[in-house]
Amino acid sequence: MLKNRWIITKKISVANCPGRFNYTIVPVDGWADKDGYELYDKDILSKRNLDIGTYTDDELNPVYEHYKYLNTDTATIESTTVQVYKPGMTRLNVFGDRFGEFSFLVDDQGIPFRIERGDNILVQRKYDVADFV
DSSP, rough: OOOEEEEEEEEEEOOSSSSSSSEEEEEEEEETTTTTTOOOOOEEEEEEEOOOOOOOOOOSOOHHTOOOOEEEEEEEHHHHESSSTTTTTTEEEETTTTTEEEEEEEEEOOOOOOOOOOOOEEEOOOOOOGOOO
């Protein structure tokens, strides 16, 4: 699950400062109570013109800016299947805007947290040159 993810819930134009907005953001996915963040709304004054519902980090940087490189994608978990091919492996089926629908195997020891349908993860595509020889 992506960490430090907030969502904009309120946007108010500041009357005496044209081009500035006061945003209210709240933490997403329930990670904040475990990582030392307060669970209350956070207000931020900014020149950025973002829409309500935009996912950001705690400094109002849109999440997609962190993961905009060609070999990365934010993907949504569609399903998980435990021990498909050999014990201790989990198959994840995901969908990402850039990579489309795909699945991969993960060693259960490599997943120290619970993954459920609808969670968002960051995936990075790497090519093993040995596979092309």
